[in-house]
Amino acid sequence: MGFHMLDETAAFLETLFAHITDAILIVDAKGDVIGVNPAFERMTGWSGAELLGKKSLCELCRGMATCQEEASCIDCFASRLQTPSFQMHVVTKRGEEIAVAASSTRLPLEAGGQGALAVILRDTSDMQRIERERHQRQLTNYVIQAQEEERKRISRDLHDGIGQALYSIMVGLRVVNQLQIDEEIKHHLEEVQQLTARTMEEVKSLSVELRPSALDDLGLVAALRSYAKRFEQTFGILTHIEISGQRRRYHSTVETALYRICQEAMTNAAKYADTDQITLRFVDRADRVELEVEDAGIGFDPTQLQIRGTGLGLFGMRERVSLLGGTLTLTSAPQKGTKIHVEILVDEKGGPRYVHPTADRG
Ligand SMILES: Nc1ncnc2c1ncn2[C@@H]1O[C@H](COP(=O)(O)OP(=O)(O)OP(=O)(O)O)[C@@H](O)[C@H]1O
Ligand SMILES: [Mg+2]
The missing domain is CATH 3.30.565.10 (Histidine kinase-like ATPase, C-terminal domain)
Known part of the structure; x- marks a missing residue:
């Protein structure tokens, strides 16, 4: 009865190992690969035959980062009993590096030894790409909104501030022009009036151009x-x-x-x-x-x-x-x-x- 239950558990675990979508890599205490599941083969392009007994963990790992910080090889997760979650860069067969979310746990397989290490990996590159795109879009949206607000503000300032001040100058010049002044000054005054009128037009069109x-x-x-x-x-x-x-x-x-x-x-x-x-x-x-x-x-x-x-x-x-x-x-x-x-x-x-x-x- 007991043996039967064990058989069933083993079969269950084997099915899980074979069909789970997370990639699983198992290394012995020395770090040599002793098991990979099909999801690991799919993720990295390596076949089990190319890895088992031939590659070590360090040959497949391009560094890790914990939630807090970038960890060095000295602080490798393999030396710990359990590392609940970290990011790891795995080298694929084609030499590419992929960022994966990982966790590791020790398996009590080797009698008297440290036990093998199971590393469970989830490819997060798609999620990271989606997150990067979302962030990019958010930034673009903020930039567009901020630019529009700034244009509105400058346009209003030009119209209400500088535009109104120029209008007051125009009125003042007109009043002075109606006074008894000599012809030469009158001539200069008219030139200044024309210049002010042109500047008013330019300010107006700049203001409209910015934000009508x-x-x-x-x-x-x-x-x-x-x-x-x-x-x-x-x-x-x-x-x-x-x-x-x-x-x-x-x-x-x-x-x-x-x-x-x-x-x-x-x-x-x-x-x-x-x-x-x-x-x-x-x-x-x-x-x-x-x-x-x-x-x-x-x-x-x-x-x-x-x-x-x-x-x-x-x-x-x-x-x-x-x-x-x-x-x-x-x-x-x-x-x-x-x-x-x-x-x-x-x-x-x-x-x-x-x-x-x-x-x-x-
Ligand atoms: N109506 C058009 N007729 C001919 N060529 C065009 C036309 N619209 C765009 N182009 C070509 O497409 C290119 C890209 O246009 P786009 O508006 O993205 O940039 P730009 O006008 O060069 O710079 P910016 O808009 O940032 O001042 C232009 O440099 C031009 O060569
Ligand atoms: Mg353009």
């Missing part, structure tokens, strides 16, 4: 229309605007993202497309909003991107869209023009249907 108040006060469509008008005046590029669907307000994250994408796509067209016409399409559908910027310019091969500026524009567009769970399609080919199409799913209140875990909806 129309975007917050009147909404995306109004802000796009006035951007297109300023764009035409600045670059002399005819801009056709096609707007369809109902015109509602969307959540500010959606409006800001679409406005910035449009700004970047149109600036790219002005800088690189060598065209005199651009079409801006905006479609409001019940469940989504679509934006398209198309030029009939010289185009480019998107697989052979030749960065002519800092190269952050397209990247930034994609990041903004991805934070809202949308899609961005870039279609371009040499001599065939360029089209940027963006689609974002929205709910009935105009908010993004998808909320990225790290996105700040405020």
Whole structure:
């Protein structure tokens, strides 16, 4: 009866050893490999035959780190009775290093000896990659939000602070100009008045360029229309605007993202497309909003991107869209023009249907 139970336990453990998804490595007291399970073979590419009695623990280990710190070989987990959890770098057959979460425990196998050591390993590289990507996205989101807030603040300061001060100077100059002053001073005064008026215009357009108040006060469509008008005046590029669907307000994250994408796509067209016409399409559908910027310019091969500026524009567009769970399609080919199409799913209140875990909806 007793032997029977032992047989059953052994069979159970053997099945567990063979089928468990965690990799198991067993080494003797000297550190030589005396057992590996199929999951270890899959993880590292080594077969049992290549390891058993041929490799030692140290040949497969590229260092470990405990929760507290990086541990040295002198402080190797193999010298301890039990190490509940640590990170270990394992060398695969192809010579790559993979980071795995590990724990080790001593097995009382060798009579009178120290006992063998079982090391249980879990491949965490996928989890680490996902965590790294999540962190990266979170950072990007913070940078985008912070940049937008900073632009808003500078734009407001320019408009309310410097803009108002310049206006007061203009009024003061006008008053002085109406006094009885000699012709030469009057002439100088008029020059200063003109200079002040030009500076006021520049401050105003800088403030609008940074963050148009129309975007917050009147909404995306109004802000796009006035951007297109300023764009035409600045670059002399005819801009056709096609707007369809109902015109509602969307959540500010959606409006800001679409406005910035449009700004970047149109600036790219002005800088690189060598065209005199651009079409801006905006479609409001019940469940989504679509934006398209198309030029009939010289185009480019998107697989052979030749960065002519800092190269952050397209990247930034994609990041903004991805934070809202949308899609961005870039279609371009040499001599065939360029089209940027963006689609974002929205709910009935105009908010993004998808909320990225790290996105700040405020
Ligand atoms: N409409 C376009 N027509 C022709 N080439 C384009 C167009 N849009 C982008 N490109 C090409 O793609 C490259 C990458 O564009 P992207 O906006 O990412 O970077 P950039 O404009 O070079 O720099 P940044 O936007 O950071 O100032 C550009 O350098 C240019 O070569
Ligand atoms: Mg650009």
